[in-house]
Amino acid sequence: MAVPARVYRRLAEALTGYGLEVRVVPRRGVEEGSTRPSRTADWSYEDEAADLADAIAAARAEIPGTRVVVVGHSLGAQLVAMVAQTSDHAPDGIVAIGASVPAFRHYGARGVALGAIGAAVAPVSGIVGHWPRQGFGGPTPRTLMRQWAQMVLTGRAPFALDRSITMPTLAIRLDGDEIVTDGAAAAFDAAFAPESITHWRYDDAQCPEGGNTTHIGWVRTPDPVAQRITEWWDVHTTVAPAVTESGTA
Numbered sequence: 001m002a003v004p005a006r007v008y009r010r011l012a013e014a015l016t017g018y019g020l021e022v023r024v025v026p027r028r029g030v031e032e033g034s035t036r037p038s039r040t041a042d043w044s045y046e047d048e049a050a051d052l053a054d055a056i057a058a059a060r061a062e063i064p065g066t067r068v069v070v071v072g073h074s075l076g077a078q079l080v081a082m083v084a085q086t087s088d089h090a091p092d093g094i095v096a097i098g099a100s101v102p103a104f105r106h107y108g109a110r111g112v113a114l115g116a117i118g119a120a121v122a123p124v125s126g127i128v129g130h131w132p133r134q135g136f137g138g139p140t141p142r143t144l145m146r147q148w149a150q151m152v153l154t155g156r157a158p159f160a161l162d163r164s165i166t167m168p169t170l171a172i173r174l175d176g177d178e179i180v181t182d183g184a185a186a187a188f189d190a191a192f193a194p195e196s197i198t199h200w201r202y203d204d205a206q207c208p209e210g211g212n213t214t215h216i217g218w219v220r221t222p223d224p225v226a227q228r229i230t231e232w233w234d235v236h237t238t239v240a241p242a243v244t245e246s247g248t249a
Contacts, residue, residue, distance in 0.1 A: 001075055001137030001148075003216070004030050008073070011219055014226035015071075020233075021063065025055045029141060037141035039129025044143040045158040049082040053089040060089075067237050069093035071229065074100075074179075074215065075137075075148075081159040081191050084167060093236060094169040095229050098180050098215050099188045102148075103155035106183035118152030121145050161190040168236045169196050172225060175203035176213035200228055 005026045012022045028034055028043065028051060035041045052070070059068050070091040072080035077099035084090045104111035104118065117136050125131050125142035133139045140148075147158050169192050173185055189197060202213050202225060211221030218225060 001140055002030055002133075003027075003074075004032070007216070007219055011071075011222040011226060014223045015229065018226055018230040020230065021059075021066070023055065023059055025052055027051075029139070037130040037139050042130070042141045042143050044141075045079065045082060045147050048144070049079045049086065052079050053083050053087040056083070056087075056089040056091055067092040069095060069229075069233055071095040071097065072099070073097045073219075077188070078157065078159065081157075081165060081188075084165045085159055085191070091167065093167055093233060094165070095172065095232075096169065096188070097172040097218075097225070098174050098177055099171065100180040100184035101155060101157050101161070101187035101190075102152055102180070102184050103187060104152055105155065106181050106187060108181075114152055118149040121149035155187065157188075157191070159191055161187065163190065163193050165192045166196045168233075169198065170229065170232045171197055171199050172228070173199065173201045174213045174215060174218055175201055176217070177215045179215040198232060200232075202228075 005024045008024055012024050015022050026034070027048065029037045029041070037043075056068050056070065060066055068091045070080045070083070070093070072078070072095070074097070077096035080091065080094050080096065084094060100106075102114065104115035107114055120135075121131060124135065125145055130142050131138045131140040131145040137145075137148075151157050171185070171189060171192075173182075174180070202218065204213055206224050207213055207218075208221040208223065212218065
């Protein structure tokens with residue numbers, strides 16, 4: 001949420017260094033020059049998933065015969081799950097980093113504060129016209145934020161948690177992630193067929209000097225993540241893929 005594409009520049013460079021063709025998908029309302037969310041500018045998870053599906057289609061058209069693996073971070077991973085289940089342009093592979101279904105019940109005592117945020121979304125966004133910058137993950141369009149709040153309060157995601165996603169998937173759990181708990185990550189994994197998903201936990205022992213494994217901090221020194229993605233994808237394809245990354249927090 002509210003994280004611009006430039007934050008993932010080093011990851012894109014690292015993946016390129018491993019021989020992958022990389023495309024970064026800008027998110028509406030976040031990038032410089034794009035229309036910010038407001039009372040008159042509103043959109044949903046479905047709208048952003050359609051943007052990602054269009055980017056996958058464009059990558060395939062640019063390099064005919066290519067296979068596309070989508071790297072989605074946090075909310076970006078949720079969008080990838082939606083595309084995989086609902087679009088004609090589903091990717092050939094998925095990498096989900098710091099992904100979750102952030103239902104408050106997965107957070108123990110911290111869930112009280114998270115639930116309070118979720119409960120505040122509808123009235124605040126109704127008054128302001130969107131979820132404001134001062135709020136968690138703001139500014140965010142009111143419809144998308146209300147869908148997020150439904151996940152928090154009920155555990156119902158905007159994608160099906162029915163084990164229906166069967167393409168190869170690498171789920172990367174960040175050991176120092178202060179936002180995603182193991183329970184919330186496991187809830188996200190329920191969207192995937194168990195035989196399709198590979199899990200990898202990125203911990204401090206694998207982290208370069210000066211880096212960390214927190215929800216956002218990992219992108220500062222992303223080479224170990226880029227290396228793991230490349231090694232995993234090499235197992236599933238002998239064709240160099242185009243990588244489309246959708247990243248948000």
